[in-house]
Amino acid sequence: MSDLLKRLTEARGVSGNEDQVRQLILEEVTPLVDEVRVDNMGSIIAFKKGVKSDKKVMLCAHMDEVGFIITRIDDNGMLKFAPVGSIDPRILPSKRVKIGDKAIPGVLGIKAIHLQEPSERETAAKAKQMYIDIGAKNREEAERLVKPGDYAVFDSECVYFGDSKVKSKALDDRVGCAVLIESLKGSYPFDLYACFTVQEEVGLRGAKVAAYSIQPDIALVVEGTTCSDVPGVEPHRYSTRMGEGPAISIADLTSYSNKKLVSLLIECAEKADIPFQIKESVSGGNDAGEIQRARGGTMTAVVSVPCRYIHSPSSVADLNDINNTLRLVQEFLKGCEAL
Amino acid sequence: MKDLVKKLTSIYGPAGNEELVSQAIREEIEPYVDEVKVDVMGNLIAIKKGNGNGKRIMLAAHMDQIGLMVTHIDDKGFIRFTNLGGISVPNSINRRVMFKDGLAGVIGYETEVDSWKEITLSKMYIDIGASSKEETEELVKIGDVAIYHPHFSESNGKYISGAMDDRAGCALLVQTIKNISSTPNDLYFVFTVQEELGLRGARTSAYALEPDLGIAVDVTATGDTPKCRPMAVSLGKGPAIKIKDASVLAHPLVKELMISTAQKHGIPYQLEILEYGGTDSGAIHLSRGGVPSGVLSIPCRYVHSDSETIDASDMENGVKLLTKILEENINI
Numbered sequence: 001m002s003d004l005l006k007r008l009t010e011a012r013g014v015s016g017n018e019d020q021v022r023q024l025i026l027e028e029v030t031p032l033v034d035e036v037r038v039d040n041m042g043s044i045i046a047f048k049k050g051v052k053s054d055k056k057v058m059l060c061a062h063m064d065e066v067g068f069i070i071t072r073i074d075d076n077g078m079l080k081f082a083p084v085g086s087i088d089p090r091i092l093p094s095k096r097v098k099i100g101d102k103a104i105p106g107v108l109g110i111k112a113i114h115l116q117e118p119s120e121r122e123t124a125a126k127a128k129q130m131y132i133d134i135g136a137k138n139r140e141e142a143e144r145l146v147k148p149g150d151y152a153v154f155d156s157e158c159v160y161f162g163d164s165k166v167k168s169k170a171l172d173d174r175v176g177c178a179v180l181i182e183s184l185k186g187s188y189p190f191d192l193y194a195c196f197t198v199q200e201e202v203g204l205r206g207a208k209v210a211a212y213s214i215q216p217d218i219a220l221v222v223e224g225t226t227c228s229d230v231p232g233v234e235p236h237r238y239s240t241r242m243g244e245g246p247a248i249s250i251a252d253l254t255s256y257s258n259k260k261l262v263s264l265l266i267e268c269a270e271k272a273d274i275p276f277q278i279k280e281s282v283s284g285g286n287d288a289g290e291i292q293r294a295r296g297g298t299m300t301a302v303v304s305v306p307c308r309y310i311h312s313p314s315s316v317a318d319l320n321d322i323n324n325t326l327r328l329v330q331e332f333l334k335g336c337e338a339l
Numbered sequence: 340m341k342d343l344v345k346k347l348t349s350i351y352g353p354a355g356n357e358e359l360v361s362q363a364i365r366e367e368i369e370p371y372v373d374e375v376k377v378d379v380m381g382n383l384i385a386i387k388k389g390n391g392n393g394k395r396i397m398l399a400a401h402m403d404q405i406g407l408m409v410t411h412i413d414d415k416g417f418i419r420f421t422n423l424g425g426i427s428v429p430n431s432i433n434r435r436v437m438f439k440d441g442l443a444g445v446i447g448y449e450t451e452v453d454s455w456k457e458i459t460l461s462k463m464y465i466d467i468g469a470s471s472k473e474e475t476e477e478l479v480k481i482g483d484v485a486i487y488h489p490h491f492s493e494s495n496g497k498y499i500s501g502a503m504d505d506r507a508g509c510a511l512l513v514q515t516i517k518n519i520s521s522t523p524n525d526l527y528f529v530f531t532v533q534e535e536l537g538l539r540g541a542r543t544s545a546y547a548l549e550p551d552l553g554i555a556v557d558v559t560a561t562g563d564t565p566k567c568r569p570m571a572v573s574l575g576k577g578p579a580i581k582i583k584d585a586s587v588l589a590h591p592l593v594k595e596l597m598i599s600t601a602q603k604h605g606i607p608y609q610l611e612i613l614e615y616g617g618t619d620s621g622a623i624h625l626s627r628g629g630v631p632s633g634v635l636s637i638p639c640r641y642v643h644s645d646s647e648t649i650d651a652s653d654m655e656n657g658v659k660l661l662t663k664i665l666e667e668n669i670n671i
């Protein structure tokens with residue numbers, strides 16, 4: 001799992017440009033399933049025929065990650081950009097990025113501190129005050145390497161460190177992708193559809209059409225979610241706690257989990273002695289929002305791996321949480337048939 | 340009607356937790372309809388068949404009310420919460436709340452602030468009188484939802500209660516179901532879920548039912564209190580026929596149908612333009628290839644508080660108007 005997660009998180013896959021992640025996942029899942037297809041939006045739908053029933057269960061994780069799109073090249077060869085997905089601009093200055101299919105290296109730059117007005121130092125810098133420096137001498141040289149519309153992604157190595165922790169970009173939601181791939185190794189009584197969706201970070205778009213075409217009876221979304229158990233935050237605003245197991249959502253801004261599925265998840269965790277937590281906030285949203293409301297409605301639930309510093313080049317997760325999320329998903333799938 | 344409104348507004352049913360409301364409505368309407376079912380989202384759907392020559396009409400009123408979801412229990416047993424739908428700070432300070440099992444609590448706030456403007460929901464808490472985390476955890480768990488404590492009053496022909504939004508609409512539909520003698524139309528009365536979280540139940544039920552016409556029944560704001568935001572809707576001047584809100588522009592033919600039916604039968608009505616907010620028709624009219632949709636609104640003061648106030652005569656006239664609309668042949 002740790003080798004798989006490293007390869008998944010280091011692959012480039014900003015929303016709308018998930019190709020590298022898609023190729024990697026296609027190679028992983030093709031030997032494990034009966035049929036695999038890429039839909040018109042670019043999501044992977046891997047199908048595993050059930051041995052007993054025609055019940056349809058959908059597992060869902062999104063392939064895309066937050067990043068940037070190049071909007072303009074200045075006379076001096078600097079690149080202007082727009083964020084893709086939600087990124088805290090305070091974390092951006094001096095971060096390394098890779099641009100386009102050729103992975104041109106660049107650095108996010110901003111006006112030096114001694115040139116800033118006192119008032120500017122008081123407020124957080126905005127993304128539009130920044131630029132990407134690819135070391136080009138002028139516009140012509142930059143244009144040879146990069147064009148407007150190219151995507152830029154955080155350049156960040158996946159590193160295992162500390163007490164079973166992992167640091168990398170894109171843990172949201174490559175942890176989910178890894179869990180889905182591992183889950184496909186099992187065999188199930190019902191028809192299983194593992195969906196690796198596109199464009200979640202820009203509005204749950206891949207999941208919307210995938211759920212429409214699959215028409216699942218039951219759907220489980222596997223996510224990376226916010227974890228703020230850090231100094232300076234009051235405990236009632238932590239949302240999740242690292243190392244305390246997969247977080248089960250009761251509700252978030254886009255969906256209200258089906259109560260039968262939540263009960264099943266809790267029952268599975270307790271029976272198999274898997275640590276778990278109930279997510280202590282309703283912030284954020286994920287693919288479950290669109291899946292729940294596809295066609296006439298779908299039973300949905302969400303389990304998430306807590307990720308500190310989410311949507312940054314250095315998000316951090318606990319390997320035990322990831323493994324326990326996989327165990328919980330496997331137990332849940334065993335229990336699905338009886339629903 | 341008063342008893343029905345009182346009964347429905349006193350039932351616990353925050354968004355995502357509409358089961359008790361659904362059960363109560365089902366008991367009220369079951370003898371009067373041909374079929375009742377609950378879909379996967381929890382919408383309660385009651386079908387009254389026509390003679391085969393009419394339209395498929397979807398009527399929607401949402402069962403859910405706004406609520407406060409438990410997110411954290413601290414060491415002293417105080418409960419931190421987040422909003423499910425439009426819970427606001429001013430409408431919540433020191434108000435009483437109720438959990439599903441009837442457990443009562445009070446919404447307090449961290450009083451060491453300099454100004455009321457600094458108070459946010461994350462600086463507020465629910466006090467259930469417990470003195471430790473363990474004591475609270477025996478009664479309440481993360482994800483449980485409280486509502487403003489229900490209490491019904493009647494004053495000068497007005498009904499006052501929490502959850503008027505939209506149990507008043509549910510009551511209007513229930514009474515209409517009971518009143519209708521015969522109809523050419525196939526009527527699908529949908530008591531929807533999760534309207535307060537984004538018109539969710541209406542979206543899936545409209546998809547499944549494929550109606551020819553959609554009418555939502557919900558409360559709307561008024562402009563008839565001292566120095567309020569201007570709006571040409573008042574309590575007691577009749578049900579309001581919606582022109583627009585932020586979620587829908589009423590279909591001209593549906594609007595016209597409502598107006599002409601009111602005029603024909605001498606039922607008072609007013610026209611409503613709501614500059615914010617939305618209701619189930621916002622989801623219904625965009626279902627599949629589009630559904631001509633309108634809204635019958637019940638004027639309501641103090642929406643999203645524990646003292647939502649409506650006028651008894653607007654309810655009576657609303658039932659009259661909707662009954663007449665549904666009993667006739669519709670050409671749309």
